[in-house]
Amino acid sequence: MRLLSMFLVSLLGFLNVEAQQLPTTIQLEEALSLAQKANQQIKIAQINQQIASANVKQTEALWLPQLNFSYTAMNTNNPLNAFGFKLQQANVTAADFNPALLNNPGATPNYLTQLNLQQPIINMDMLQMRKAAEQQVQISSLQTKRTEEAVKMQVTQLYLQLNFLYQALDVVKSALTTSQSIYQFTKNRFDQGLMQKSDLLNVEVQVKNTETRLNELYSNIAQTSDQLSLMMNKPQGVIYKTKTVSLDFANELVLIIPTDRADLKAMQTGLGVYDIAIKGSKMSWLPRLNAFANYQLNDRKALGFNAGSYFAGIQLSWDIMKGNQTKNKIASQTIEKAKLQEQLAARVNQEQTELQNTIRKIKDARYKYQQLETSITQADESLRILQNRYQQGLVSTNDILLAQTQLSQQKLQQAEAKLMEQAAINYHEFLTTVK
Template sequence: MRGNQLLLSLLLITGFQSVFGQADTAKGASYAFNLEDCIKYGLQHHHDVVNAHLDVNFSEEQVKEATGKLLPHGNISASFNDNMKLATSLIPDIANGNYDVKIPVQFGTRFASSVTGQLDQVIFNSDYFLGLKASKVYTDLAKKSLTQTNIETTVAISKAYYAVLTNTENIRLTKSNLQQLSKTLEDTRHRYDQGVAERIDVDRIQVSYNNTVTTVTNQIRTLVYALQLLKFQMGMPQEAQLTLTETVQDFDVEYYLSDTVDYKPEDRIEYSIQNTQIALNELQLKSTKMKYLPQLSAFVNYGWNYFSTDFGDLYKTGFGASVLGLTLNWPIFTGTERLHLIRQNKITVEKSRNDLDYLVQTISNQVKEANTIYLNNKDNFTTAKKNMDLTQGIYDRVVYKYDQGVSTSLDVLSAENELTQARVDYITAMLNILISKTDLDKAMGKIK
């Protein structure tokens, strides 16, 4: 029984290393990353970031499409007609001088064909020119949306990264307690065998030891999931091996500073996106107003016409024809539809400007809220760390007194429970301060 317990303790003590060693036999790459490396990898591989880059490429193609509308457009048209029965017309009988008499005649040939090439060029069209400008604004919006996606991805990766580190620290602390419990359990058994301890003392410590073993096992499962979640947020294949090169000790959370005095709403990407939306709405308004202007385009064409009563002789002789001209289209009056559409666009512009003002207020409230939560979590972390150090000292003294036969097993278990709760509070406070600092940096626009 004792050998099995010692073996189980050894397996659990070394279990954390196996979490990161599971992928040794898996097919996939191996990575040793810190937080910066994880973020860099995620900004290259995450699904949303990849799609955001594609959106930028798509918008750039839209700009080229709008530019192409201003270039000359050429087309070739051809036709072939088999007039199986020519149309009949009535004309005066001029040949016989009987002008009052109408005689039926047929004009044309049975077979007719034509080929025409035409080149069109827009000279002035407000929709085309404004569309080109709007396409460039859309490209700018897509780039800003990419920046926003990068920020969201960075935040998600950071929080998942901190979850792995705090879970790792939690396992380390719990295993340290497990080692002490294992030693206390063995000493109590030895004293029981010598008749200086009671069976109830052995059983009490055994229960606490079993619970701690289960706790470590659950914590390892939680860590495995936390690591899987981090890979997911990074866009990394689950079969890849990821080892983190940092611990929570590398983040001096006690000395994090928060200064919300000099923050500017303009630093938030949402502010810039809203300004771009206003620009798009203003362009839409301008486009509606300019629909009153005429549209002018030029064209030139050249073609050949072929006629014959016999199909075999159709393409022996062609008659050329060419036209050079201008086309003007000026919508003088379209009822009151356009007037009301202009008013609708003005309302949309006004709403978007009002949304910008509201966004500024929202950002201000978000910064205040994030700063309040961060400061509270910072105080909680400081208190939790002090409490954990104090309870650790209490636990060590109680165990020492127990070894000397001065205190009871109930005192040891009570001190162990207090230490366990203090460590839970410490880990929770540590994760909360790391996450709230990330949320505060995001609210202030410090994450780019």
């Protein structure tokens, strides 16, 4: 009775844990929707996209004017500058031409109010920089899309894992019930002196192992639920309960990695950005045409705004030689483009290998599932027969425990095979999605 009481207390402890944390039922579609709205990986990708858009706006300086205002207080006894200050202040008199005064002007103040205007007209290299920035927005958009697809895949994998854990929980609970039934029968026979102590201890070990496995499953369910909460950006500590879900191919099994997948398309767009950058570097050899204007107010007193003057003009500038800087920059950009081309080719080859491996996993999992279907039927029948014979004293305790363990293991293996198939289908969709 003491051992039976211990088992009942242990089982009640498991049930109490489960009762304290009542699972919250969630459907796969709900989990995916919450993740798409609140997942932090997606939010970061969206922020990167906003940054790229803001960088494009910075290139509006290509044609928009730049206006600068300044107020400067100066003081000098330099003969040339002192006379220049007076000229700018429109304050020169005949006495200022006295050689003694020209050579030793003394401290001469000047308060300069200045407004500068610069207006770009033709800058072909800057135009290419704007085009490159616009392409970066497209790349960021594709990267955001791929991040959303990755989050969908990860959430689905966690949901499938959680679904498997609940299936395993049912199997282990059933095994625990069977083990306890065997223990009760063995205990009664032992009390009657019909069985040995070793038989009772073997059954007790089986029950304890099953209880330990049950506890591990509860912990794994809690851990997987926390990971799912993290993907949905929800508080930790909630235990989720899944609904039965079955994935299959939307259309047909895709055998080739699509080159218009979001991440691959982003890399292809990156190659285009290098083309634009190389073209922009070549155009830096072309002349630039820009307009400028300046308006000044000069006075010998602070906050004085008496003498006004302006100058304006158009400047044509041409960097004829820059010490091979442009030439070497183009060579570097060309090499970087070649590197990205190799990375893209390697990525496609790697993903193709992943796809073939995933297809094999799907086929292997389906075959294993079918094989285990027959094995489980046979193991279940074998256990039923052995239980009857055990009650008649015709088989040993080890035989009945071995049969019970074998049945539980095969049920768990079948659930794992289903998980492997569903997870592989989900990953196949991630590898081949182009929506």
